[in-house]
Amino acid sequence: MIKTRVPPDIFFLDKQSKRPLQGQIRETVIAAILSQQAPPGTALPSSRQLASHLGIARMTVTLAYQELVAQGYVESISRAGYRVAESGAAHRIAVSDPDWSDGSSGRWERFLSDTLATRRRVLKPVDWRSLPFSFVYGQMDTALFNHTAWRNCARQALGTRDFDAMAGDMVTADDPLLVNYIRARTLPRRGISADPDQILVTVGAQNALWLIIALLARRGLRAVCENPGYPDTVAALRWHGAEVETIDIDEHGLPPNRIPPGTDAVFVTPSHHAPTSITMPKARRLQLLAYAETHDFIVVEDDYEFEMSYLEPPSPALKAFDRTGRVLYVGSFSKSLFPGLRLGYLVGPRSVIAEARELRSLMLRHPAGHQQRTAAYFMAQGHFDMQIRDMRQQYARRREAMQAALEAHNFEIAGAARFGGSSLWVKGPDGLDSTELAHSLLQDGVLIEPGAPFFDRLDGPCPFFRLGFSSIPVDRIERGIALIAEHSGRLLSR
Structure with missing residues (x-):
């Protein structure tokens, strides 16, 4: 016996979206079921009625209903259309909409130490x-990206052979295939040699910089940054309570002789200064490393976009000249793959990477395993090059x-x-x-x-x-x- 029929006006589509209409129909029907707007046994609008309401082809609605039947959310009733099935899916608790305050009128100021929204x-x-x-x-030009190859790599990463490894919590570990690619292919292009335990995969370069700053600032930190420079690095340092001094760059980048005594860490973008794109020459890099050795500070190198070398080969990374383990190297795939991927990496001494790995575990465990494995296949199979x-x-x-x-x-x-x-x-x-x-x-x-x-x-x-x-x-x-x-x-x- 079919109960009352769900009115079609609770269903809607975003026709400006690029997402398929069938998928949107399935989502709006499932939302109605889970929110109890369409209880089990309730008849759904006929395909003709819903198509008319949404202004789309009837076949689009029919195909969406058939997929919902296959999923178990909907039942097909002979000569009676479709109704909501007893699927056993968890229902959301119905929420009323009373007049209430979210506490934004001043209650939270004493709990928050700063306002990040005002940063540069x-x-x-x-x-x-x-x-x-x-x-x-x-940002990337999607016309230049081999989406078919990426999709095939994603399917491979979701295959039975890989799924067991990715479905579990890797805790502090990274995908060994991706780490091996970084170690054997990416870093040598920058003149860097590293073992797997000297590499940490991060959620983009931003996450790598945050981890470094969080580790260094625990005991107090006097840091130097470039002016102009990447504003988020300065903001993260000051958020963690670091004392930050910014130094004006010249035509060769940051002048080492202007770094004040007592500095603990210098944050630089030597290969491709942010935002001017100035490249720090080899002589200046060697001078910076010598200055770091003499005055006992570390250097954090943010080395982004080196792959975009079409006029001449890029100069070796600052880390390539490091012989005393004073440079922490930050790399990213955001500019060379796509920024939404959010995959980067941190290279440094084993002791530092071990601590960063533990801190990352406290924050987010690890970057998504499926994304790591897909990127590894994309690179290993030559699509990246x-x-x-x-x-x-x-x-x-x-x-x-x-x-x-x-x-x-x-x-x-x-x-x-x-x-x-x-x-x-x-x-x-x-x-x-x-x-x-x-x-x-x-x-x-x-x-x-x-x-x-x-x-x-x-x-x-x-x-x-x-x-x-x-x-x-x-x-x-x-x-x-x-x-x-x-x-x-x-x-x-x-």
Whole structure:
């Protein structure tokens, strides 16, 4: 006996989403079942009725219902449509919506030591892909990614042979296949030799930096960072109570002779300075290491994007010249694979990696095993190297187009990676506020990164901004730069 029928108006679709309609229908029906809006035995709207309500093809609804039958959530009733099955699925407790306060009106201030929302941040719109001229940095062009190969590697990682290893809690361990790739293929390209127990897989470079800072700051820490520099490193250090001094860089990066006495740790981006892309020459690197030895401090090297070397081979990492174990090396796959993967790695002395491994275990156990194994297969089977080849070719064309357009509109390129990279550091005309420029440009669908968040201190408006070219098609670059020039002139003429 079929009970009452569920009204179709409790079901909805997001037609702006790229997700398949069948999947959305299944999800909204399951949500209704688990929230008890559609109790067991209740008849669902007919496929014709629901299709009419949602404005989609009837067959789409029928296929979604059939999948729900296969899952056990729905039953097919001969000549009577579909009804909710006695699936045994756990029901959510019905929640009323009374007038209540979440405590945001001041109650929590005495429990929170700081407000992270006020830190210097490089912001980008979530929907940046919808903008026609997106010079966003650090994002990938999905057209250059071999999605089919990645999907096949993911299926392989989910196969019976691998599933037992990934289904369990690895506690402090990492995927040995990924670690072996990093040790045997990635690090040698940077001139680094390391054993497996000197490598820790992290949830991106950000997680690696946080682990280092958390370990070092326990006994108090005097740290030096670059100015301009990566704002999140400075924010993390200060959040952990470290005393931070930022030092202005010159044309060769951070000057070692300006590091104050008593410094415990220096955080640098020598191969590809963030954000200017300046490359620290070998002589300066050796000087920094000698200074570290003489004044007894450690160096944390954030070495990102070295794979994007299409103009000349990248110089060896700072860690490659380290003979006394003073350098902690941070690497990432975010720029070379895709940022949403969130896989990075930390290389250092065994004792430090052992402590970092335990701390990581306290925080999150380990990065997702399936992601680690999929990435390992993608690299081991040669897909990664082919992707890097394609990215280098595209980035070379885009950088050439960017330089030509900037020169044509009289912009100064204030910083660029000697080996290639995926961005340029640009100086606008004197008096230009790049933050105001960025806001103005959004009206015409142009996205840039204003330079102010990278500076720990500034005198007046910041004329610098960063232009990434990793995700903008080459045929849109010239028009995008022209719009930047138009808006710059308009702001300066007021």
